[in-house]
Amino acid sequence: MSATRPRPRRLVNGVIEDVDASVLKLGPEFDTKQVSHDGEEIPLIALNLSEVRLLMMAAMRQRKRETNGQSGGYDEMEQDDMDEEELLSSNQIVRKTQEYLSVFARFRDEDTVSAVEHILKTPENADLHPFEIAQLGSLSCEDAEEAKTLIPSLANKKSDQELQALLDSLRRYG
């Protein structure tokens, strides 16, 4: 083992990459410019914990409805009441993720998640990276100093007052 620890590097197609979220280096697969299946350039989509939790619950309900529908099973009413417990996957990785989201998602319903999205995705915040926006929606922070410590790339992008106002608005919802 060498005495000085080398910077973590990833070899991708022969090009050495440094991955470090604190300076928003997420590797080539998570570049801010993505190419969709239609060949269009689309922005990187990062999601906060609350968004993923709701997205997955809705998608799994839909999937269950479709499989049950095909085998002629339950009636509509019963299925709409499917709560988080019943939607748990048999796949361990998916299940662990669902349980994690159920514990740590700050904003619990569609209306609050939407409100949070509106607070975060304003024109004033257009200079924020999707990673930063998702972290602000996932990690509950009391004050600007905490947010800038946990999401260091924010330090030079927002003043403490701007950030504090943002965090205060978010805290009204969860």
Place this chain on the structure above:
Amino acid sequence: MFFLKDLSLSITLHPSYFGPSMHSYLRSKLLQDVEGTCSGEYGYIIYVMDGMRIDVDKGRVIPGSGGAEFEVKYRAIVWKPFKGEVVDAVVTSVNNIGFFADVGPLGVFVSTKLIPSDMRFDPNLNPPAYVSEDQTIEKGSHVRLKIVGTRVDVGEMFAIGSIKEDYLGVL
């Protein structure tokens, strides 16, 4: 960090599968092969958005074998941990060299070297815990940690974390 990513998978079908339900077979094979898996490039593929368009191309018959190769394009929710990322976690085990915590599907190890020096491991407590004046870390505790390194092995990821900085530790 969670992302929505456009991904594709190449599936080769034996000719016995050619027929009217070939597309639905390809869709379910996609889910089976990809959901709940882990790779170094994308991290964990958590969920395939199968409610959305899943594009299956026309397929290409493989010369010599008679099977056909299909390029299946889909959108998925992926989760990948990054060095430098702060995440919340649930402690799963505690011992004298550190503690393990789960961040969803990923296990993170926080060694004593990356735990603040005012926290001491007390094996006599039930359950054993790291204790300081104002914090206790034991199995089941919720902690905020920073990922300091990740490693990928076949189909699995491992990570090292730290709570030795400001605003990290018990939630």
